[in-house]
Amino acid sequence: MNYQIILDKEIEKLRSEGKTPSLLMHSCCAPCSSYVMEYLSSYFNMTMFFYNPNISPQQEHSFRADELERLIGELPHEREIHLVRAEYEPERFFEIARGLEALPEGGERCFKCYELRLRRAAQYASENGFDYFSTTLSISPHKNAEKLNEIGKALSEEYGVRYLFSDFKKRNGYKRSCELSAKYCLYRQDYCGCTFSKAEAEKRKNMTTAIVK
Numbered sequence: 001m002n003y004q005i006i007l008d009k010e011i012e013k014l015r016s017e018g019k020t021p022s023l024l025m026h027s028c029c030a031p032c033s034s035y036v037m038e039y040l041s042s043y044f045n046m047t048m049f050f051y052n053p054n055i056s057p058q059q060e061h062s063f064r065a066d067e068l069e070r071l072i073g074e075l076p077h078e079r080e081i082h083l084v085r086a087e088y089e090p091e092r093f094f095e096i097a098r099g100l101e102a103l104p105e106g107g108e109r110c111f112k113c114y115e116l117r118l119r120r121a122a123q124y125a126s127e128n129g130f131d132y133f134s135t136t137l138s139i140s141p142h143k144n145a146e147k148l149n150e151i152g153k154a155l156s157e158e159y160g161v162r163y164l165f166s167d168f169k170k171r172n173g174y175k176r177s178c179e180l181s182a183k184y185c186l187y188r189q190d191y192c193g194c195t196f197s198k199a200e201a202e203k204r205k206n207m208t209t210a211i212v213k
Contacts, residue, residue, distance in 0.1 A: 003138070003149055004170035011043050020079070021131035023164060024049050026121040030067040031188050032136040034075065034180035035173045041077035044132070048072065051086035051120045053093040054113050055193035061088055067187050074184055086124070092116060093194065105197050106142065113194070114143075115151050122155040122163075132164045139168035139177055142192070 014021065023044035027033045033048060040046060050068055055061040065085050072081050096116055100109035118135055125133035134152065138145040145167040156163035168174075181188050191201035 001146070001149075002170075003145060003165045003167040006165045007167075010164065014043060020045055022129070023047070024084075024121055024125040024128075024130040024133040026051060026117055026133070026135035026137070027068055028052060028117075028135070028137055028140075028193070029064045029189065030071040030184075030186045031177055031181040032139045032168075033068055034071060034184070034186065035139060035177040036136045036168055037072070037075055037077060037081055038176070038180065039168075039173070041079050041081055045079055046077075047082040047084060047130070049084050049086060049121050049124060049133075051117055051124075052193060053089040053091075053116065056090060056195045056198070058088060058090070060189070060193070063187065064189070064193075071184055071186060075180070084124070086120065097194070097196070101196060105192065105200050106144070109196070110192075111144070111147055111151075114148055115155075118148070118151050118155055122152075122159040122161055125161045126159040130161060132162045134164035134166055136168065138166055139173050141169055141174055145169070 021044055023040065023046050025036060025046055025048050027048040027050050037046065037048070048068060050065045052061060052064070055064060069083055072083055093113065093116065096112045097109050100112070103109045114137065121133050121135065135148060137143045138148050149165050152163035152165070191198040
């Protein structure tokens with residue numbers, strides 16, 4: 001499915017109705033959020049929801065949240081964008097990752113991590129009366145947009161909040177996020193966030209260094 005076309009149709013419907021609904025946007029980091037905020041703040045009253053229990057160590061988690069807060073303050077946007085820094089619960093990530101530690105990045109462990117973070121966003125959106133919820137994760141070329149939207153649809157039905165279907169890497173969204181990252185001097189991490197992705201990133205670095213030598 002082309003989720004960009006689905007998003008286009010949803011935005012056009014809202015514009016034709018003269019509506020500006022509220023959107024709770026799960027955010028994984030400032031770079032991935034940059035294009036999404038630039039793009040959607042004209043159509044929604046946005047709240048960025050930083051809930052990422054997968055990120056280790058805690059210092060890294062706090063720094064990424066700080067970068068998102070800084071970007072919200074510096075990036076021009078038509079409507080005010082709010083930030084919710086949700087609780088840090090690394091034990092919940094390690095619980096869902098149990099038994100899947102050896103899997104490569106991009107597999108079942110990652111899918112469970114998607115669901116963990118999106119579920120918390122859906123729960124918060126339901127409890128606080130948001131019209132929509134979604135996630136910035138689909139902007140990454142390393143994330144499975146099909147799976148993210150599948151999970152979002154299921155949680156939408158469970159919690160009674162509409163899910164904003166999307167694939168933000170479309171239309172050069174990822175490229176634009178890189179441009180905005182450079183413009184605002186954003187910290188671009190070299191691993192997704194969890195200790196397992198960090199180990200994979202370090203392994204790739206070591207292999208590259210060995211080849212160069």
